[in-house]
Amino acid sequence: MTSLQPILLAAVLLWSARLKTFSKYAESSARRSPLARLLGDRRAVPAYRGVGVIEAAVAVLLLVRPSIGTWACAALGVGFVAYLAYGRLFAKEASCGCMSAQPSPIRARSFLRAFLVIALALVPVPVSLAGAGLVVAEALLFAALSTELDRHWLVPLRRLKARWTHPLASPGDFPVPVASSVEQLQRSSAYRELAPSLRSDLREHWDEGEWRLLLYSVTHAGVPASVVFAVPRLRYAPTDVRAAVVAESGETLATLHSAAQPEYAI
Amino acid sequence: MTGVYGEVSWFCCGSSWGPCGTAGHGACGTCNSGSYQHAWPNTSDACHAITNPEACGTSLSRRGCGFKHYTTNRCTGAKIGTTIADCGPQTDLFCGETSCCGSVCGSNRLIDLTPAAFSAIASLSNGLRPAYVDVV
Amino acid sequence: MDRRALLTSAVLAGATAFGSLAPETAFAQAAAQPVQPGEKDPNFAEGRVTGLVDTMLMVTGSDNTLWRIRITQGTSIWKLRPTTLDKVAVGDGLYARGARLADGTLAADAVWVNIVNLQVHIAALSRNTIHFDHRGKRVVGHVVPGTSAAVYNGTPAIGDMSMVQVGKHAQVIGAWLPDTNEIEIATLHTSA
Numbered sequence: 001m002t003s004l005q006p007i008l009l010a011a012v013l014l015w016s017a018r019l020k021t022f023s024k025y026a027e028s029s030a031r032r033s034p035l036a037r038l039l040g041d042r043r044a045v046p047a048y049r050g051v052g053v054i055e056a057a058v059a060v061l062l063l064v065r066p067s068i069g070t071w072a073c074a075a076l077g078v079g080f081v082a083y084l085a086y087g088r089l090f091a092k093e094a095s096c097g098c099m100s101a102q103p104s105p106i107r108a109r110s111f112l113r114a115f116l117v118i119a120l121a122l123v124p125v126p127v128s129l130a131g132a133g134l135v136v137a138e139a140l141l142f143a144a145l146s147t148e149l150d151r152h153w154l155v156p157l158r159r160l161k162a163r164w165t166h167p168l169a170s171p172g173d174f175p176v177p178v179a180s181s182v183e184q185l186q187r188s189s190a191y192r193e194l195a196p197s198l199r200s201d202l203r204e205h206w207d208e209g210e211w212r213l214l215l216y217s218v219t220h221a222g223v224p225a226s227v228v229f230a231v232p233r234l235r236y237a238p239t240d241v242r243a244a245v246v247a248e249s250g251e252t253l254a255t256l257h258s259a260a261q262p263e264y265a266i
Numbered sequence: 267m268t269g270v271y272g273e274v275s276w277f278c279c280g281s282s283w284g285p286c287g288t289a290g291h292g293a294c295g296t297c298n299s300g301s302y303q304h305a306w307p308n309t310s311d312a313c314h315a316i317t318n319p320e321a322c323g324t325s326l327s328r329r330g331c332g333f334k335h336y337t338t339n340r341c342t343g344a345k346i347g348t349t350i351a352d353c354g355p356q357t358d359l360f361c362g363e364t365s366c367c368g369s370v371c372g373s374n375r376l377i378d379l380t381p382a383a384f385s386a387i388a389s390l391s392n393g394l395r396p397a398y399v400d401v402v
Numbered sequence: 403m404d405r406r407a408l409l410t411s412a413v414l415a416g417a418t419a420f421g422s423l424a425p426e427t428a429f430a431q432a433a434a435q436p437v438q439p440g441e442k443d444p445n446f447a448e449g450r451v452t453g454l455v456d457t458m459l460m461v462t463g464s465d466n467t468l469w470r471i472r473i474t475q476g477t478s479i480w481k482l483r484p485t486t487l488d489k490v491a492v493g494d495g496l497y498a499r500g501a502r503l504a505d506g507t508l509a510a511d512a513v514w515v516n517i518v519n520l521q522v523h524i525a526a527l528s529r530n531t532i533h534f535d536h537r538g539k540r541v542v543g544h545v546v547p548g549t550s551a552a553v554y555n556g557t558p559a560i561g562d563m564s565m566v567q568v569g570k571h572a573q574v575i576g577a578w579l580p581d582t583n584e585i586e587i588a589t590l591h592t593s594a
Binding site for chain 2: 435437438439440441442443446447448449450463464465480495497499512514516517518519520521536539541555556571573575578580583585588589591
Binding site: 092161183213236243 | 406408409410412413414476477478479480483484511512514525526527528529530531532535537538545547548549550551553558559560561563564566567568569588589
């Protein structure tokens with residue numbers, strides 16, 4: 001053996017072949033890949049496995065006959081680029097299906113990785129200590145370009161950064177978001193009783209002491225009116241929610257208190 | 267099939283604005299935000315492989331494009347009939363998620379309605395509602 | 403008397419409870435669905451705002467339908483939060499529901515401006531910003547203090563976004579900033 005490169009390439013191809021042939025996720029990976037679009041659902045799975053077999057064969061060739069194997073590997077690399085280009089253009093939703101069952105969209109990094117395969121196949125690295133160091137660096141570069149491996153290093157790194165920098169922490173108290181009051185409202189029986197006659201989404205809201213008031217449009221006895229709900233602002237107590245239906249003239253048409261019962265489920 | 271209980275949400279499809287613009291007309295090629303349509307997690311093998319509702323302990327019948335489902339918002343009793351136009355939602359990503367109103371709660375994403383259909387039974391600013399899905 | 407004060411006193415001072423509505427009135431059987439499943443709903447509009455005249459929104463649908471949408475006192479307008487007509491701008495996208503009148507205008511009950519509902523992965527966090535992966539594309543989500551809310555594992559919504567984690571799935575309701583890949587976050591459903 002005159003170059004260290006084939007060993008790295010063979011390892012990569014065997015890893016990739018294992019997913020496509022032996023993994024229990026092979027079928028679903030195939031169906032998510034651009035092959036499903038290119039060949040149809042039924043033919044995608046055997047074609048995907050076929051690619052795996054070819055990868056394994058090239059890997060063996062790289063180890064046994066590196067002189068032929070590197071050319072075969074470069075040709076395979078060109079094939080990968082073409083496959084990725086097809087996926088990028090015609091199957092935007094598809095997952096690469098390249099090296100892992102983890103769904104991974106086709107991005108610039110996928111292309112760079114395929115080009116790296118071609119470059120590694122064509123440029124020999126002499127068997128020496130420096131050469132070994134270079135191959136390790138190449139392996140790391142390969143891993144960095146693999147979106148499938150992000151969860152092992154990039155995601156933990158980003159989590160670590162978030163833990164140190166607290167980008168979403170806000171100083172002091174949090175005002176109670178309206179979404180929270182709306183959610184509490186929806187858990188009340190008063191809301192459930194009036195919900196079928198509501199016509200609008202939330203129109204406006206304001207705070208009054210410990211209450212948050214939420215205003216909706218409603219049809220009451222066939223006439224347009226407003227309904228105002230009072231929801232506890234700083235505590236969670238859906239049974240305390242009250243409602244009043246108010247006509248456009250300002251006359252109160254009905255008031256309603258929440259109760260734990262009666263409730264009727266559908 | 268008898269009805270199933272779960273959560274309903276909404277999604278956009280067809281020609282549209284914003285991040286929806288690229289959504290396309292769905293797996294069936296007919297999906298439009300303004301029509302009474304929905305996405306169903308089991309429209310084909312490929313679809314089922316992605317949505318995988320069994321991961322949440324729910325088994326859903328295989329139904330093809332154009333099949334009618336009726337979705338009831340369990341908060342209001344409002345019901346809407348829609349036809350299948352896409353594959354989704356990705357049920358297995360949200361196993362166990364629950365949304366409630368009153369004492370009524372629903373778990374697991376079973377169906378995504380178009381904005382036209384969802385807004386007929388609930389408000390778009392509420393992304394999730396407990397729902398009952400049936401064929402009548 | 404100020405309108406809000408009147409409404410406030412109606413609900414908080416109303417000592418006489420008229421009792422709960424009977425289930426049969428509350429859940430009155432709705433009339434048969436007027437629009438067949440699969441058909442277009444004539445009472446629903448979608449598109450981008452091309453003009454604003456008085457209380458009328460001119461909207462061009464993505465399928466090139468032209469809509470005139472009338473906003474009334476009873477119309478709710480959502481744009482990240484409940485808001486008023488003057489906050490709606492030309493170029494905004496919207497969904498509207500109401501009643502189609504004889505002259506072709508849509509008398510709106512509810513209008514949702516720039517609303518999006520996305521299933522995403524949380525890719526990264528930075529100062530008051532969450533970077534999302536949406537169908538392989540990057541969407542930048544801005545946290546708006548006081549408005550943005552997070553729902554962790556279905557618990558009540560809170561304003562504290564600090565438990566959001568990189569790598570998790572999320573569903574985000576937000577308001578799109580027209581012609582960008584950015585949104586302002588209204589509600590983020592995720593797991594802690």
